[in-house]
Amino acid sequence: MTNKEYWKGIIPALITPVNEDGTLDSDSLEKVIEHIISSGCHGLFVAGSSGEPTNLSSKTRRDVISQAIRIVNGRPPVCVGTISPGTEQTIEMIKEVQDMGCNFICSTPNFYMLNERQEDIIHHFEKVARRTGARIMIYNNDATVGQTIKAETFYKLAEIENVIAYKDTRPDWENHVKALAFLRDKDISLISGGEYMLGPSILMGGQGNIAAASNVFPKLFVALYHAAKAQDIPLTLDLNDKIARLNDTATRTGNGWLWGIKYIAHRFGLCQYTVAGNFTPLTKEQESAIDAIIEELSEYR
Numbered sequence: 001m002t003n004k005e006y007w008k009g010i011i012p013a014l015i016t017p018v019n020e021d022g023t024l025d026s027d028s029l030e031k032v033i034e035h036i037i038s039s040g041c042h043g044l045f046v047a048g049s050s051g052e053p054t055n056l057s058s059k060t061r062r063d064v065i066s067q068a069i070r071i072v073n074g075r076p077p078v079c080v081g082t083i084s085p086g087t088e089q090t091i092e093m094i095k096e097v098q099d100m101g102c103n104f105i106c107s108t109p110n111f112y113m114l115n116e117r118q119e120d121i122i123h124h125f126e127k128v129a130r131r132t133g134a135r136i137m138i139y140n141n142d143a144t145v146g147q148t149i150k151a152e153t154f155y156k157l158a159e160i161e162n163v164i165a166y167k168d169t170r171p172d173w174e175n176h177v178k179a180l181a182f183l184r185d186k187d188i189s190l191i192s193g194g195e196y197m198l199g200p201s202i203l204m205g206g207q208g209n210i211a212a213a214s215n216v217f218p219k220l221f222v223a224l225y226h227a228a229k230a231q232d233i234p235l236t237l238d239l240n241d242k243i244a245r246l247n248d249t250a251t252r253t254g255n256g257w258l259w260g261i262k263y264i265a266h267r268f269g270l271c272q273y274t275v276a277g278n279f280t281p282l283t284k285e286q287e288s289a290i291d292a293i294i295e296e297l298s299e300y301r
Contacts, residue, residue, distance in 0.1 A: 009042025
C-alpha cells in the first residue's frame, strides 16, 4: 500500500473529552471515536490542536493517546500529534508514543524559541527522523507555531525518507497549490487542514483533510470528500458552503473554536460541555446560533 492510499480521506482531529478536573472522560472518548468510525471516516488524528494537548496535564495527554490507540485497534489508521516546543522534547514524546504502539506521528517546527531560518526547520525534522525512525506527517500551522514552512522548504523536507504526509493548515492557497503540484508524482499525502480548503484541495489532487468539525458532522465531511473525488463540482461547492457556514457559526465565536465543537458534541450526547483551556464560555446567543446550524444540517447527523 502506498502512503497516499494509507493516509487519505476524512481524518478528524480528535477532540479530548475531559472532566471538570481536567482528567480524561474515557467513556466519552470511546463514544466520540465510535461516532467517527461508524460515519465512514478514513483515519484519526490524536492529540492535534483540537485535542488541546498543550492544555492537558502530562497524564491526561498520555491517557488520551494510549486509550485512543487501544479503542481504534487499527480499524482506521491513527496519527499522533507530538506537539512540543523543542526538538529534544519532540523526540522524547515520539518515543513515548512508539511505546504505546503507534509509529506514525505529526510534528511541527520548534516554537517559543523559534527556528528563525528555514534551514533550521529542515535540521529539526532530519534529527527527529534520524533519532526515532517514526513515520512523520509534517505539520505547517503558523497560527499556533508562529513559523511558516515555505513551499520551497517542504520540497527539501520531502526528501527525508520517513516523511509520508504533509498537513497544510495555512489559509494560503498559493502555497497549497505549489505543494499540490510538487507532490503530484511523489508518494507523500497532502492533507489540507481546517474546514475551508477541503473541497478545492481534493478537486485538485489532494489526499484528504483534517479538521475539528468532522468530529461532530463526520457524514457531511465524508459526503464532501466523495463529491470532490468524483469531480462533482456543483455538489462539492454546495457541501463546502455548508461546512463553511458550520465553521463560521461554531468555531469563529471569539471564544476559542473548541467551545463550539464541544457544545455540538454535548448536544449529540457524545461528551461533556467542558474544555481544557481557560477560554470564556459561549453566550446563550452564540449557543442559539449553533442550535440553528445543527437543525439546518440535521440530515448529516
